[in-house]
Amino acid sequence: MRDFSVMTDHPILSVRGLSIARDGKALLGVDHLDLDGPGPTIILGPNGAGKSLLLRCLHGLITPDRGTVTQGGQTLTDQVRAGQAMVFQRPVLLRRSVAGNLDFVLRRRGLSRAARKTECEGLLAQGGLEDKARQSARSLSGGEAQRLAILRALACKPSVLFLDEPTSALDPQATQEIEQMVLRASDQGLRVVMVTHDIGQARRLARDVVMMHGGRVVEQGLAAQMFAAPENGMIRRFLSGGLMV
Template sequence: MTARTEHRGEVLPLVARALGLWRDGRTLLDNVDLRVEVGPLTVIMGPNGAGKSLLLRLLAGLIAPDAGSVTWAGRAPDRVRIKRLGFVFQAPVLLRRSVADNLRYALRAAGIPKAEWHERTASALAEVGLDRLADAPARVLSGGEQQKLALARALAPGPEVLLMDEPTANLDPTATAAIEDRVGRARDAGTTIVFVTHDLGQAKRLAGRVVFLHRGRVTEDAPAARFFDAPASEPAAAFIEGRLLP
């Protein structure tokens, strides 16, 4: 059974104002505004080099902007308690311990009472089909299994918000479908999700809202149905039609 999201309302809205990021004289993000509240899954998409992953890292507080600000319910990212947010990135970083120990570590870091660890670990692993591998070393898992573990670890504390950066970019179709299924169930259980992808098909399957980035700028922010049926910006239209390569 999918656990429902806890701590609702403690970190949202997420507000980014006039974000700018520069490196070596190059503009990587330019005057980016974004607001995320409880609601549909938000997909950030655009071609390679558009700034999608950089934007997600700025939102998470992993890097600092050169201009603008990011707040979570009015607080800076470093003031948000870790159990409120979940992170899943393209290349999962796993502990050289057992599958179950990876989850227990996350639960400990999030301040979840020890009495809850066993049930949460068992439930989270069952949700992604890894319960039979609970005692296996994480390092022996396949790429798809490692990403499932990373997702289970992110969701085990019951975060309000889940940030995901191209989590299926290196996976085969079967593993991708499994990750998307678990993401969809987390969304339906109340987790607010911000999901970076350059895969049009994936965005159509998951998104309730699309934020389109091109050359470091947001050129469109629209409900998914409207974005795909009638894009309002030329870069978005070109991307959907295949004239702007992913």
């Protein structure tokens, strides 16, 4: 797999003065956020904290009322966004075979038939789906479908991969398989930004953590430091199993 790392003097992702409100209610308010260095970055917080909304802003799916998002110092033009990929909580797969879902992306990259075959085989092996290649993607189990969705995102050769609670509906075995894929991709240089409300998962995966509550970033830092000694008392309660109110 190629080296996904981005060489730049700017943070990989930056947010400045971001805000979203609906019907007079503030949904998101992030004054300052920089995501840089190796990942994975985990956006953590309770349900309704604004995690998924922030992720969609980072991917350019939602235009904020105010503020900016940049990647490597560049605004999120279509060209910049083409270097990103996102996998949702519920994967959306094409009505094709497993291999056909991957080939669709590989064709759009302009690869030759031989190159597509080789890369498709490598991706299927990476996700443990070699024996499912000719099977309908819509017939996969939940965990298999999510693995395919991640493989299809990787086939785009992104520099940043966004994952929105990709294991929330999966059993422990399927969750472990997805987590291993996330760690392998990160180890190979891909910048992974993942949303979860699962503290245990954040502990297993995160290099750094963005903690959200009420649409705001309440703390950001290296995972080891934050989990050992969070500065914010509200976060201490959350990490110990208490409610953030």
